[in-house]
Amino acid sequence: MADRVWTLPAGAALLLLSGCGGGGGVNSTGTPASGSTGTTTIPTTPVINYNDAEYTRSNSATDASAISAWNAGSTGAGITIAILDTGLSDPTGQFTGRISSASTSLSDSAGYADQDGHGTAIAAVAAAARNASDIEGLAFGATVMALRTDNAGSCATTAGCAFSTAALATAVDYAVTNGAKVINMSLGGSPATTQMRAAINRATSAGVIIVIAGGNDGDAEPDILAQIAADPIAHGLVIIAGAHDASGAISSFSDKAGTFAPYYITALGTDVRSFDNKGADYLYSGTSFSAPAVAAAVALIEAAFPNLTPAQVINLIYASATDAGAAGVDSTFGHGLLNLVKAFQPIGTSSLAGSTAAVSLTQNAVLSGAMGDATMAGSGLDRTIILDGYGRAFSVNLAGTVAHIGQRRPLTGAIGGALVTRNTQEGPLSVSLTMARDLAGEPWAGFGQRGLTANGQIQARTVTATATMAIDRDTIAGFGFATSGRRLGDLIDGGEGSGGAYLVARSPTDGPGFDGNSGMATAFRHRFGRLAIDVTAERGALAALLRGERESAYTMMTMRATRTFGPLALGIGTGLLDEDRTVLGSRFGALLGGRGASTRTAELDARLNLGRGWSLHAARRQGWTSTATGGALVRGRLQSIASAFDIGRTGGATQFGLRYSEPLRVTHGGFGLSVPTGYDYSTLSANYTLTNLNLAPTGHERDLEASYGLQIWGGWLDTNLYLRTQPGNIALAPNDVGGAIRYGINL
Template sequence: MHALTAYQAGATGAGIKVGVIDSGIDLQSAEFGDCSGGLGVGTCRILAASSDPGGNGSIDDVGGHGTAVAFTIAGRRNGSGTHGVAFDAQLVVERADQPGTCTSTDTSACKFSDSTIALGLDRARQAGARVVNISLGGDSASSTLAAAIDRATAAGVIVVIAAGNDGAANPDAFTNPATNAAIARGLVIIAGSVNSNDVISSFSNRAGTSASVYLAAVGEGVRAPDANNTPFVWSGTSFSAPQIAGAIALLAQAFPNLTGKQIVDLLYATARDVGDPGVDPIYGRGVLDLARAFQPVGTTSVAGTSAVLTTGVNAVLSGPMGDAQQGALGVAVLDAFGRAFATSVHPGSFQHQAATRNLPALMATRDRTFSVGGDRMRIAVSLVPTVDSVRIEPLGITSRDAGVARMLATTVSGRLGARVQYAFGASQSGTVLTAQLAGRDDPAFLIARDPLGGAGFDVDVGGSAAMRRSFGGWGVTVASETGDVLSRYGGDMPGLQSRWYRYGYGRSTIAVDRHLGGLAASLGLTRMGENNTVLGARFSAGLGAARADSLFADLGLRWGLGDGWSLGGSLRKGWTHARLRGGIQGSGLLRTNAWAADIGKDGVLGSDSLGLRVAQPLRVAHGGIGLTLPEGWDYATLSVTSWSSQRINLAPAGREIDYELRYRWQFGDGDVSSNLFLRREPGNIAAMPSDVGAVVRFNWGF
């Protein structure tokens, strides 16, 4: 039954009372403690509540069957020979054999009456037994015995009854109360026997019509002493039943919150499924397995909260976090049965979102771009085929290089008087609209992007709006946008497929711009609120399902040097405050940065242009999320007893640097453009090989 798992968890059966209705017990045996001073005195684990409902005058065993059954349940563990399943459990022994029927030479000669068994069951219940073992059989149980079982289960006592040893298709008729829901209340288990290879014993009665309440355990070759302390090897369902009873004692001690019904359900849920899949007429619920029973079952939640902690992926980090390395997080969790376990959130449950390589999508040839309008209003639309149902983020904000970097966007812009401009965008960020209204004419690059043009992680902009007011040479712009953060989960996230998932965000910007001769400068502040993500990263409820508010300070410069030369740069600094939910305590501050610098020349050889840019996309420079997680749990108060401060690191070791050289030559109604690029440590992942690529594109209008 893999009981070692239970022992390693500290379960021994200590303090749990187990009733044994059989032929008594060897009072001289040292296997149950020193009982010379009286039952229940000192180390004696045979309780004084034990009795002799059969009228034999003593509970001292004659036939040996009762002693062997009791030993299988609770024989001492002393490093010699074998021992019982719950070796520290206390026994309520009820000797129920009819006087004179048991002999030391033939245990099968023992006779038992239903009324005596019923009396023993009542006494065991009154003595506080959590489980009662009945390794007896025979004809259909009488109404007297059925009534005693009814009283026992009404009190929450579990009753384990041997299936019988006739090799029949159904258990003994004696077990019939187990299938009477009104009497059994799901607390009566019929015990079948298997060998050490999980094969049903030839002598064991099968599950048959009692399959839903039938559980098997090893009943062959069970080593236990008889009434004279002589070791024997016993076989029969009489010895699979006490193994189940002992297992129940271990679970009752280890998890004091469990009711009898929960313990039975737990044994059924964790049994090894042998024979035909599911509940079957041979093995019923399967074979007892304590290794499974002592592991979390069902959904696990962080102790003291309803926050679910998965066994798969608990976080998907975004591009700015790259290869941020984690240590294991220790946490106490409760399973579906309310049992507490100490577990760890391992680094492997943090998934790193792979760096995107979307060059084919960027170079799609089926895009169409058109615009209409005049001085007061203009509408521009670009259409690009989608990839995996996710729209590509706009690539640039230029006017002169629009033929190179087509944007998947619709923009409506216009003027209200001489000083006010406005713009509305679909799939276009507010920061892009801000730059357009300010008249920035930045060159477009495919890979080395201007960090001020987007969020810095995967988003799908829904809509945006901006308005600019000029004050002499100054301009002030306010903008806002809404959309979805895109997070890709792997296939091992329970309940989720490997695809993109969307979480809402909102962003607002205020920016000041100024033109001084050939120099154009802008300074902006952007506030971004993410509903269920942190800079695009998604965390499970068990880690606080963090959401975030970010503040970004942006500086953009563009200097026309004359003779077609231009020099530009941009810098972004960010501060992100992460907040946890779902009863998980903690928060975090992330510091981020991004930058780009480029130089370009128009008219190198005529109607052409050349440019070089170096850029670092958004990256977490420092920070993480601090959590206060439960470490201990008290079953008496059902509350957390101790807490531990732990941390999720979100600063990567890798740093992506992008280099891109672009060239464009225009002729007639067409142009030829080329881009060469190199991404070092793409996705801010140090171990990622460099991403090198080249693009040549030909456009012709007609």
């Protein structure tokens, strides 16, 4: 049976450049990337300025942003690219030391020296040296296996170079046997014969990737040889390379993806700068010159990520392509344009190396006011090793992935909207309801709102609700909705206070100390003469702070003993705060545990009755927090403090209060982290560095608030003025100054 003959794709045009060493007439396409947004592959290499004149001249490399791979430490070194073409000549030393000793002629030609120039130009696009002259190939560190397969003398004919079945099939087998990882075939014109199919089957079964030029006839389907990519014998490891121009449009001559779109990608194929077997520079056009760019991309990826299977390498090239034409994989561009910027960035779900803890590249923590302006600087998270969805290791800077809860504006929530309060007393039972008014100005009543459960309707309509029951002379119990346990405890204590109706300056014992939505609360008090014991409990929720997270819950229980000594009452208490997925109101992703915390508290409280309705009050809460471990977090210990001091007067038709408070603030401690800072692909294991994350803020919020109330027209007129310095415990935050005037009537 006679050999089938393949030819170089028809229509390949070239233009001779004047001045072989310069850049005259050649425009770089695309903006060279300076790196992959802070990420580098492992291991990292010394920083080199690749963005120079040689890179600018190399328009195939710039179009694909090969600099991203180089900055990540990959040049293709250690990978052999087999080029089945017209051979290779190296008159200017562009391939010195990188021509495989296995290079040879597998046709009836003598030696692999290039008599035509096509093979040399193809090899240059893929792997010309970085040597400050002419151009550099995308994989300038790769080894080239030049396998000359053209029929002797055919390139000198008007029909162009011809390649026989026997030579090409033998070359494919030879490339596999001699260690090639990727095979480039910038030729086509005839369907694959049985002999060729068998060779491709053996190559792809061995995990060798084959790149075939898509064809230059401008057809709706790729060249007939390239169509073997869809054949089962290709095992999904054959890539069809189409051509686009400097603007990203499909080249006019390029065969399109058609029904072979799942195997098709484009690279620069119009006016590609390269040089021939005599060292002369040309601008070449044809899918012949798209294919070596794709083959070089394979080499760069395999050199950088030895953990990837050949199938994953191809999937990564497709997944990282720049979408073009119709959205998604389409019949013109297939997967799109070759894009090494994205190929060398993490793709898919990222996890901490050595664990399954999910890692966000944008936000891994949202800090509450208790941690204020604490940062991750100096925590060692600036060089954390993560694995992407392909199991590739990247060193990423996560120190900047901490956000802060928007600065609290407590006055807005405190003054509410149109509210009405109703109080009811029936013997030992007292009930107080504060409800929102509807648009008609009437309090909501009944369960007429459609679409809500009974409980949902109550929550939508009732702002707060409390009920207290005197069980006997010395015992009282209370229940509350949307109120804190401590506030309910003060209520069953007779509402004792210093006289101020404060809107902003918090009592340190009121709630958990951070912003949350109080749910249900209970309180119980029993007196033993001058000694009173009270127990409170509350449960609340915090809104989701991190993307993909859900609302989290907290529970808090306190026990306090209060002893009176004439006008002086001293209280001491202890408590336990459990948080579902937060730490003092801060949310941490799986990288930093993300599994909640437990806080033990100690409380001191003193109240002095000065007479004539005047009193002094001081309170302080100290907390010791332990966090659940996970991700990089191996130890979490925090100390926190909140305190307040106020003076006020109650009784008669007026009341006055002045309070100084320091809201909850972490004073000492943080997280002990075991951060992966190295990764070994041979063992798929990470190396770790122990470091600390300090969560004590530099800012220190201090609040001062004055409150004055006057009984008038059957109700109360309340005024408040306040000043918050370094609000949210953020040192650089501007002061928060405000005031409010309210008038209310209890019905």
